[in-house]
Amino acid sequence: MTVTAQYRTRIEKTVDQLSNRLIDISHKIHARPEVGNEEFFASRTLIDLLEDFGFEIEKNISSYDTGFIASYKAEKEGPTIAFLAEYDALPGLGHACGHNLIGTASSAAGIALKQVVDKVGGQLRIYGTPAEEGGVNGSAKAAYVKDGRFADVDVALMVHPGHDSYETIPTLAVDVFEVEFFGKPAHASENPHDGINALDAMLQFYAGINAYRQQMLDTDRVHGVILEGGQAPNIIPEYTKARFFTRARSRGHLNDLTRRIKAIAEGAALQTGARMEFSFIQNGVDDFFINKTLDGVFREMAESLGEQFHDDNFGFGATDTGNVSQVVPTIHPHIKIGSSTLIGHTKEFCEAAASPKADEALLMSAKALALTGLALMEDAELLESIKATHKDVVEQQTFTDWSI
Secondary structure (H helix, E strand, C coil), X not given: XXXXXXXXXHHHHHHHHCHHHHHHHHHHHHHCCCCCCCCHHHHHHHHHHHHHCCCEEEEEECCEEEEEEEEEECCCCCCEEEEEECCCCECCCECCCCHHHHHHHHHHHHHHHHHHHHHHCCEEEEEECCXXXXXXXXXXXXXXXXXXXXXXXXEEECCEEECCCECCCCCCEEEEEEEEEECECCECCCCHHHCECHHHHHHHHHHHHHHHHHHCCCCCEEEEEEEECCCCCCECCCEEEEEEEEXXXXXXXXXXXXXXXXXXXXXXHHHHCCXXXXXXXXXXXXXXXXXXXXXXXXXXXXXXXXXXXXXXXXXXXXXXXXXXXXXXXXXXXXXXXXXXXXXXXXXXXHHXXXXXXXXXXXXXXXXXXXXXXXXXXHCHHHHHHHHHHHHHXXXXXXXXXXXX
């Protein structure tokens, strides 16, 4: 696949000229990790960078204080290319998923492509997307999708750091919710018959889930923790709370799985006389609709820069980029930043995310993303093929409307 040589040179030169600043930004964000919806330093740092290069900034996206959209539109008409920037860290682990690299690479890609977009034609957007790691009101991309923020986008691009370099792989759909049981306190010895034991309800709920596991698909996941389980052994617990994740290969199946887990909680309440409340604490995360043609464009550009790709199998991870992929052709490839033994969400991965190898991956990823965008802007037939493939994938899905 070819792109105009002088435009390619300009893109690569821009990233090279900015390399020191980009690495410095990545390291500063890494050194000051902020969990979801608290990424004030990271978002401000990326906004400052993008403002310096003439992007217009919209803040407080979909009521996310640390969300932003940076935009630039050429006078010449053309497609809209979106780059997805993540920058939240993990509680207690810091940037053990390398989001310091993601936010910086996507911003740099937008800046590099902006250097030629006036000649090529089109619009650029960098979406600052908080809380990819979830948590209360987490997974901002899902909210952006619901609010129609990608309605006029042609493709969405991002790169994730990893133990190896490989194309986008399938991810699971995820729901995150809390289950609360409300009982009635009583003295555990003098008048236990007057109480309603909320902890018994919670234990019945756990036992019910474990009984159901033998009927689950191999790729289903249900896991949770009790956050509150009572105050003292001699008091019948009047309140308990747990937080759970359900995961499945598709949103349609996940809705069924989550509905079944809720029914188990309702049964536990019925058995014990407790009252149950069920509430989602963050946006639902959807499975990824893979677009092999779009992945192939990025891979070709990255390989032209010297990156070596390997095949990878299905994993059991999840990302709210999946929500974007269901409405817009999207990629989420991984680029190697260290040893092949690296595992995400570990101290070792956090250290690797600020290593010299990660710095090299940052600059290569920015170039490859920008060149991918350029290829799509210059080849209307290729872009239409990618959009047609996405339409086919969407139409092949089957959805079930379950009431949860």
